[in-house]
Amino acid sequence: MSGPGRRPQTTIFTTMSALALRHGAVNLGQGFPDESGPARVIEAAAAAMRDGHNQYPPLAGIPELRQAIAAHQRHWYGLAPDPDEGVTVTAGATEALTAAILALVDPGDEVIALEPSYDSYKAAVAMAGGTLVPVRLEAPEGGAGHWRLDRDRLAAAVTDRTKVLLVNSPHNPTGTVLDRGELEAIAALAVERDLIAVTDEVYEHLVFDGREHVPLATLPGMWDRTVTIGSAGKTFSVTGWKIGWATGPAELVARVKDVKQWLSFASGTPFQYGIATALASEDGFYRDYAAGYQERRDLMVAGLRRIGFDVHEPEGTYFVTASAAPFGYADGLAFCLELPERCGVVAIPNQVFYLDQAARPEVRFAFCKRLDVIEEGLQRLGAGLA
Template structure:
């Protein structure tokens, strides 16, 4: 059999031609090769609550979930998810028909877009966006339409322009993909902004997929309010969350979808041909995690807020312009005060310059030039690691 020639048909599906190795793989490899502190990829460097880890061990030993779990997820977890939604947000869901457990939020997003988007449909997403959004829209044959969150330096945050969002909607728009709390900017959409999005969705009869994985990581005066709580939204919203960010077990890959029976059935139709099922024993453990007392969530937020403030202070002392996040565990910075403007080149050189790894925000933009000067740091690490990273950055850049 002869090898492929340069004129042969490309192996990779053209819908995925723009997506190569992710920036996370590249930066994590740099961290390993240089021994740098990895503040790039968003995963904690400590495990979550011991009692939840033991719940997973108990499930394994008791033979619960070692074989295929039910397609929608184990009943204990589906019941715990509905109780969580009711207790936190006053949202009532039927655990048998309106909840679907997925292999993390990433699969939930993929299944939702594959199920609900026809080839040629437009999907509006808030830019910068998590890189899987673009790939999943492409796999569904949709056309992504970015609406950019703009930096407001005087306020130290990024904001949504509601007029720009309205103008982006056309007769071909099928779906809004909304992420709040927002990765990577740390923006938490306000009640007023969410109400305007809801009114637009109802007026233009749009479906909405919401990525709410950082729902329990909001700081200061910010408040997470699910879009599904607004008038006319429950029947058109697929709400997505997961356990990884809240309980610091990102490797377990336990996520979920809530929505009407019709929407959940549609998403399940796609999901069953992706992983089918996953994370059997961990589902039982996450069911217990969702029933932890309010004190757990309050202490978790307080711990992350302290870590945010430590790293943000170090970055400011090093000379970065810092956009202190209202949510998530990421800090976006502007490198132009350092005399830099190319975030990708900056991040590729950073491990050698000072032994720290970060992520260039440009990879989350269609408008690369808009994201070029911004760099993201993760603060979901141990205090001593963050302090060490902050000191390295200060030594490298402070004058």
């Protein structure tokens, strides 16, 4: 973190996006779709603008969106957050997560997170004066199988200073979807050690091959100790709207709201009306959404394997992890920095998602792109790495 005479570090996403522009590269690095959201959702936001909903919304979000979020949680998972006291709308999931960490973590507290982990986790914990304690998911050898949680390793990481379990499923960047057994182990540990859980579930509707996303808050003993974080950007392809939320028991959500008022206070009034419409989508929309991304996943995985990468097929999200080791690279960062000029493609090195930042051969490709864009990226990779 920054201090006197120091500047915050530039994120890898900024660096790689700049390289993409410089070299005219296909950007398979940053996770934003290249297509806009459903027309009815865009029109709902535009109608809100035309109707004059262009001033500050309430701190917790417009009532229509809070009610839609609560109804969504009830419909899909049987959860029942109070729309007035148990839901707060945020400027994207990153603000929700940061506000939750700042609200719940005191200086000296430890926060356990599954590693590799999204880079904002480390920053949020540092801002709170806490210590991030990584628990690494186990990576299968040679691309076979899926990354999994070592339950004994998780239990051993808990100390008297542990305050929060930060759980991300479906998991970025590995694409792991924690199964019910893994989640039950996390829940049992949280109850036994009286820990709070903060769950990042922004890819909740993006699971493949008939898998099920199980919110940690639905497990016995977890509702009263869990802040659940969601987002509209990924599900409805409107990442630029930055509409996220935190839900849970009123006491925990109130603490998140207390911090949020000093971050953005409130934002995106017409976009909030658009997302209220979006969340009321028929079940078929969500099924088609997942099926469309599964097709893109299959195209990306098959193409990367054909080129020669060792590929870990994701169970969810819109990212796939592949090893550059078959091309002679032990350092994924070096590989990714060369890739835009060499191949005209951008990827993200997985080592930025580890606390130690040590060199690793794994890199992350995003397949939240049109099929023709994915095919173009694969063609460039194949030609450049041949």
